[in-house]
Amino acid sequence: MPDAAAPTASAKLPLRRIAGLLGGIVLAVLASLPLSRLFGYSPAPFYDRTLLGRYELFSPFTGVRHKFIIIGSCEVSIPVFANDVADPHLAPRTGADAWLGNVANDVLQADEKGAGDAAFYDVAAPNTNLPHHIALLREALKADHVDAVLYVNGLGLSHTTTPADALETEAVLEALAREYPAASGAIESYGRLFRASEPYRQGEARYGPDWRRFVDPRTLTFEAPGADTLNATFSRPPADGVRATLQFYGTELRRVLREEIGGGAFALRQAADALGGFTREQRSDTLRRDLAWADAQVLPGDPVVTRHEDDVYLDGPERDLNHAWFLMLAELVKARGARLVIYAQPMLAVPPADYRAKFVPHYIDRLKEWLAPYAPVFIDHTIAHDLTAADFVAECPDGNCSHGLVSSGYWANLPGRVKQARLLIRDLVADKLIDASPRAAAAPERAPPRCIRYNDDPAHCVNWDG
Amino acid sequence: MLARLQAWAAAHDAALRDILTGIMLVIALGLLLNRGLFGLETGEGWTVSYGNF
Numbered sequence: 001m002p003d004a005a006a007p008t009a010s011a012k013l014p015l016r017r018i019a020g021l022l023g024g025i026v027l028a029v030l031a032s033l034p035l036s037r038l039f040g041y042s043p044a045p046f047y048d049r050t051l052l053g054r055y056e057l058f059s060p061f062t063g064v065r066h067k068f069i070i071i072g073s074c075e076v077s078i079p080v081f082a083n084d085v086a087d088p089h090l091a092p093r094t095g096a097d098a099w100l101g102n103v104a105n106d107v108l109q110a111d112e113k114g115a116g117d118a119a120f121y122d123v124a125a126p127n128t129n130l131p132h133h134i135a136l137l138r139e140a141l142k143a144d145h146v147d148a149v150l151y152v153n154g155l156g157l158s159h160t161t162t163p164a165d166a167l168e169t170e171a172v173l174e175a176l177a178r179e180y181p182a183a184s185g186a187i188e189s190y191g192r193l194f195r196a197s198e199p200y201r202q203g204e205a206r207y208g209p210d211w212r213r214f215v216d217p218r219t220l221t222f223e224a225p226g227a228d229t230l231n232a233t234f235s236r237p238p239a240d241g242v243r244a245t246l247q248f249y250g251t252e253l254r255r256v257l258r259e260e261i262g263g264g265a266f267a268l269r270q271a272a273d274a275l276g277g278f279t280r281e282q283r284s285d286t287l288r289r290d291l292a293w294a295d296a297q298v299l300p301g302d303p304v305v306t307r308h309e310d311d312v313y314l315d316g317p318e319r320d321l322n323h324a325w326f327l328m329l330a331e332l333v334k335a336r337g338a339r340l341v342i343y344a345q346p347m348l349a350v351p352p353a354d355y356r357a358k359f360v361p362h363y364i365d366r367l368k369e370w371l372a373p374y375a376p377v378f379i380d381h382t383i384a385h386d387l388t389a390a391d392f393v394a395e396c397p398d399g400n401c402s403h404g405l406v407s408s409g410y411w412a413n414l415p416g417r418v419k420q421a422r423l424l425i426r427d428l429v430a431d432k433l434i435d436a437s438p439r440a441a442a443a444p445e446r447a448p449p450r451c452i453r454y455n456d457d458p459a460h461c462v463n464w465d466g
Numbered sequence: 467m468l469a470r471l472q473a474w475a476a477a478h479d480a481a482l483r484d485i486l487t488g489i490m491l492v493i494a495l496g497l498l499l500n501r502g503l504f505g506l507e508t509g510e511g512w513t514v515s516y517g518n519f
Contacts, residue, residue, distance in 0.1 A: 016481070016484075017480070017484050019484075020480075020481045020482075020483075020484025020485050020487075020488065021484050021485070021487055021488040021491075022488060023484075023485050023488060024484060024485035024486060024487060024488020024489040024490075024491070024492075025488040025489070025491060025492050026488075027485065027488070027489060028488060028489040028491075028492035028493060029492055032492065032496060254499065257495070257499055258496075258499040258500055261492050261495055261496040261499070262496040262497075262499060262500040262503075263496065264493050264496050264497070265496050265497050265499075265500035265503055265504075266500070266503070268504075269500075269503045269504070279503075282504070
């Protein structure tokens with residue numbers, strides 16, 4: 001009898017042990033979830049609005065009392081260290097520490113005294129234009145302690161969206177009107193013009209008068225099957241092959257696992273931060289290491305800059321929409337009790353002559369005229385900067401780097417972002433938006449002599465400093 | 467009370483070890499996946515596909 005019973009007991013043993021192990025795993029995951037919710041904020045923002053709430057801008061534990069939020073399109077939302085010269089295609093390498101906000105935070109702490117409770121945050125995504133920016137603004141304004149919204153544009157002045165995006169924008173406008181009654185007049189003024197636009201009419205015709213049933217009530221994203229919203233391109237797998245799809249889901253799985261079972265790690269980091277600015281130090285070290293790497297990536301030749309062609313900026317066919325949109329922006333920021341900063345970032349894409357003849361009258365001066373009652377702060381570094389062609393990301397035309405290099409002249413790389421951040425912070429301190437004082441007397445600005453070649457006349461160069 | 471607890475723990479020693487192993491596994495995986503939070507990441511970035519933008 002004992003001989004017959006022995007195998008049964010030993011067979012039960014692994015099952016009991018596996019059950020114990022699984023029980024432990026379940027217990028640990030259950031314990032991790034609330035810690036993840038409480039402390040698990042991402043140090044980098046997300047393009048996907050449905051995830052943006054996990055960005056540390058919204059963490060209640062940052063200790064930041066003065067938040068400066070950067071809203072814009074690809075010129076600020078592609079975090080590039082530099083082109084990798086070891087790569088045959090000179091592919092740009094990116095990473096979270098190259099976001100403008102992250103760079104600016106490090107420069108702020110390094111250059112200024114007394115700015116310990118101020119920080120920059122990026123709420124931006126590539127390929128976005130004005131309707132998308134209003135959705136990003138709505139998310140950003142949910143944060144506490146928002147001192148200022150830095151709005152970056154000049155190149156993405158358009159209201160053209162897909163029909164699905166137009167409906168999503170309308171849902172956002174309706175929500176904003178409810179959430180900010182003081183700004184509802186300005187929102188309605190823009191909404192009236194926007195609803196008369198072709199994409200909106202197409203959207204209503206395609207999805208019917210009850211299209212709101214496709215709007216996710218939490219994220220306000222338009223979720224009709226196959227809807228081609230911009231946010232869907234960030235939140236759904238790409239449609240270009242099995243490998244890309246698998247890669248997408250692999251990254252997603254890793255992100256979800258990292259967030260859900262990382263509660264202990266997040267709590268540990270929070271404790272280290274409470275003891276002595278651990279995260280800040282760590283990011284500063286990472287930034288310095290990546291900056292050293294970026295400095296070593298010397299491109300084989302000077303890139304030719306793509307000249308930005310726009311004769312009218314805000315004064316084109318969508319002038320009324322532009323006017324209503326910027327009034328809405330100013331009203332919303334005012335209703336939230338924050339300052340509006342119109343920030344024209346450093347560029348090479350707009351040469352000095354074009355800047356004076358077109359950009360200033362049709363963008364800067366027009367905004368000064370429209371927004372005069374709100375007295376926003378204007379920071380215009382479009383040509384007033386010390387960046388060179390090497391401070392922007394370059395591309396190889398048609399993927400062939402032996403044909404020369406082309407630069408957008410507006411996607412700054414990591415060294416470019418450091419220069420950009422220095423100029424930005426200098427002006428924010430001078431305008432008293434940041435209460436700090438320089439650690440050392442500012443060195444006289446000595447921009448290197450710059451003669452920039454443009455794609456429309458690569459044989460000659462434009463003297464930027466003459 | 468403590469003596470009863472100790473007796474109970476001794477009686478269920480094997481099961482408690484298994485549960486603890488499960489908990490440690492999750493904690494270790496959580497730390498591993500989030501090693502970037504503690505400066506242990508290798509610093510590898512990721513490359514941008516211009517097609518996405």
